[in-house]
Amino acid sequence: MTATCVILDIGGVLEITPDTGWVQRWEERLELPAGTVNERMREVWHAGSVGSISERDVHVQVAARLGLDAHQVEGFMADLWTEYLGAPNEELIDYVRGLRGSCRLGILSNSFVGARERETALYRFDELVEQIVYSHEIGIEKPDLRAFEAACLSLDVRPENCLFIDDVAVNIEAARAAGMQGHLFEDNARTIDRIAAHVNTDPLVPGRVPLA
Numbered sequence: 001m002t003a004t005c006v007i008l009d010i011g012g013v014l015e016i017t018p019d020t021g022w023v024q025r026w027e028e029r030l031e032l033p034a035g036t037v038n039e040r041m042r043e044v045w046h047a048g049s050v051g052s053i054s055e056r057d058v059h060v061q062v063a064a065r066l067g068l069d070a071h072q073v074e075g076f077m078a079d080l081w082t083e084y085l086g087a088p089n090e091e092l093i094d095y096v097r098g099l100r101g102s103c104r105l106g107i108l109s110n111s112f113v114g115a116r117e118r119e120t121a122l123y124r125f126d127e128l129v130e131q132i133v134y135s136h137e138i139g140i141e142k143p144d145l146r147a148f149e150a151a152c153l154s155l156d157v158r159p160e161n162c163l164f165i166d167d168v169a170v171n172i173e174a175a176r177a178a179g180m181q182g183h184l185f186e187d188n189a190r191t192i193d194r195i196a197a198h199v200n201t202d203p204l205v206p207g208r209v210p211l212a
Contacts, residue, residue, distance in 0.1 A: 004199050005104040005162040006096070007151050008129075010119065012167035013185045014093060014107070017086035022079035030066065040065040048112045051136035055114045081118060088123055091188045095195070097128055103199045105129040108151040108164070111136045131155050142166070143174030152180075163198040165191060 011017045023037050038045070044061045047053035053061070063073050099105060107125060109115070111134040120126050131154040135141040138150050152159050159179030166172055172182035183194045 003104045003155075003157050003161060004102075005106065005152075005155055005157040006099065006195055006198065007106040007108050007155075007162055007164045007180075008096065009164075009166040009168075009171070009185070010107060010109040010111075010125070011084070011086065013165055013191075014089055014096075014125065014128075015086040015119075015123070016089050017083060020079070020083040022083055026066075026076060026079070037066065045112075048114075049110060049135055049141055050139045051113055052139070053113065058113065081114075084112065084115070085118060085122060089188070092191065093123075093128065095188075095192050099195070099199060104155045104157050106151055106155045107132040108142065108147060109134055110141045142168075142171045145174060145178045148175050148178035148180060152178075163195065165195070 008014055024034065026032075027034060027037055041062070044053065044058060044065070048058055059073050059077065062068060062076055063070070066076070068076060096105065105128070107129050109132070113136045115136065116132070116134055125132060131151070133147070133151045133154055135147065138147065140147045140150065142148070148159065148164070151164075152162060155162075160181075162180045164172070164175040164180045164182050165185050166175070166182070167185040169184055172184050175182040181198065183191060185191050
């Protein structure tokens with residue numbers, strides 16, 4: 001329970017996930033007013049994020065709420081996952097991979113049903129860290145303090161020994177309220193330096209000049 005620990009978010013941290021504009025494109029294609037897709041799908045998006053709906057039922061609800069046929073549903077969901085999964089933040093992933101054995105490593109992510117399977121296949125996060133806590137699997141989203149407690153429990157570490165990395169300020173505030181240390185992700189350089197200070201390791205990574 002005294003081990004030093006680093007817990008990271010996925011989207012916007014380990015994955016680079018810019019807005020692809022896919023929702024707006026579907027609204028234009030379906031001739032719907034701006035904001036209609038998320039308004040109609042809000043309950044489904046929430047259910048998927050806390051695991052109270054299956055992937056199959058998400059597809060059913062997309063078809064029913066947006067009036068799509070089976071082929072359109074497949075395209076709609078493919079566009080959703082393209083933005084959701086983004087691209088790997090290779091520099092940070094490589095750095096975290098080099099930390100294995102020097103501290104406990106975990107992930108705490110607000111997620112969507114189906115995320116574990118896709119992220120495992122694409123990015124092998126299950127090999128990068130020891131434990132992954134997904135909101136759709138525990139039924140709790142950040143910034144609920146119970147999400148941070150679940151992450152610490154999964155790694156058998158004390159909150160005060162954990163550094164939590166996220167790109168959303170309210171989640172950092174919640175992590176600190178849960179007794180953890182927190183770092184708001186803005187870029188790789190500052191994040192790597194902050195992690196290095198926490199685990200007392202050399203912050204140097206290939207191709208990067210350390211901050212003064």
